Amino acid sequence: MSAPSLIKFAAKRPWLIKLLTPVANWYANAAGYRQMGLLADDLISEENETVLKALSRLPPDVTYDRIYRIRRATQLSLQHKILPKSEWVKPEEDVPYLAPLIAQIEAEEAEKAALDTLAPIRKH
């Protein structure tokens, strides 16, 4: 599953977006994953079918980069260190690469469930 998000609720209310964007940016920086060289999508839990399927659909180079980031972060965590400031992930680099795939798979599943429970209405 993708990370819980209020984005759909907020997207309908431009004033709320305007209000929350600085708070969200502050939160993302304060969470500390960018200092470990991770992207937000690296934090999504892998332990479910949907995410595993989404991971299998990533292009090989993206998968390689993801593994590299996670291993580097694990190493940093063991050493109780963070990256030098020049190597921190910049906010503009922190783009969702996995969430769109998860959304796509969830949409597929939802469509399948909807089609499996169809009740045809006879015309005659």
Next chain:
Amino acid sequence: MISRSALSRGSQLALRSRSAAKVAQRGFAAASEKASYNPTTVAGVKVASRDDHGPTTRLAVIAKAGTRYEPLPGLTVGLEEFAFKNTEKRSALRITRESELLGAQLSAYHTREALILQANFLREDLPYFAELLAEVISKTQYTTHEFLEEVEDVIHLKQSKVDNAAVALDAAHSVAFHKGLGAPLYPTPETPVSSYLNEGNVGAFAYAAYTKSNIAVVADGASEAGLSKWVESFFKAVPTESQESIFSNTSKYHGGETRISRNGSNAVVIGFNGASLGENKPEIAVLAGLLGGESGIKWSPGFSLLSKATSGVPGVHAHAANFAYSDAGLFTIQISGGSALGVRKVAEEAVKAIKSVADGSIPQEDVVKAVAKARFNLLALSETSGAGLVHAGANLISGGQPLVVSDRLKALESVNGDKLKAAAKTLLEGKASVASVGDLFVLPYAEDLGLKV
């Protein structure tokens, strides 16, 4: 002593049967008129239709994307498996479920020249399926995950089912025509296609192949007015031409021999320069009927020369067919079976049989039977919706006209023993294309069979 009443009864019967024959003839002529497809062009797309006012319709998009036109090996089968997958408008699952709800069948298959996307459905659903086929050819997404999760596995599965008879037929085509028509109909697991076959190349091939000039829409059981209306509105999105190009060459008959060592059953294919689609060579069709192979009647090998040859060899099948393509043809005798010795024996008999036709030692009666068989084959082909549909489409995309059955029938009736003899002689004088697959220790060389290669 014959009673008066019995006599008159007999003559009555004879009279009745003659009038019955007349009625049958009339019906037959009408049927052959109905059986031809009516070609037109709608909004730049070649369309052919025939309508027998039945409750079901078969609608097919026939594209010039068969194995002879693939720019890289394996792309035709890739394109075939990508048919009815996710499009920009709806998912593969939705396509499947919606057609299930309408009680329709969707299928995609290919020949050496054409790729056929076909939908069989109830007559009133024509708009839905016209839209679906147009969408499939112009808006399929060719995504990586579908290729890896669904398409590739199916291709591997089908590859593993390619039997030695099919390999032999492909090999015979390959020695006969080299590139183009010589490309295998389905690559075997040993064929190195994995470096060419990916969703990007398939998508590029689709872009090249699914253009207005490259496709024909053929309908069997749809009214011409309805078809042209829906084709006009839905096939607008199909590009008129594209920058990508398909592989195309003019076929030239080379001939030769090839031998492939493979486990499993044994197969020998003997090929000759045959008749192409447009060519009116009735004697080739009659020769195929005379050599035959499959018995038309129960509990008897029948009159055909090949079935006589196989009758003493259990488990070995042989049959003759002319594979007609737009610019070339391959007349083949295909022999396959479990026992290599049996296949060898039948191959020798088959060559003897065709030589006996060239000698003119075939009784007149058999020639009459062969002409009747050829007439039946032609009419059955044009009537059977599947084969007739593909045939009509293949003619259209190669720039020809759909076959006019009545003309071909007349030509068939003119074939006699002398013409047949001359045709068989020409075949034997030309170079043969011989392919042997299986146990090469036993299977014969073309020279041993007495063929020129």
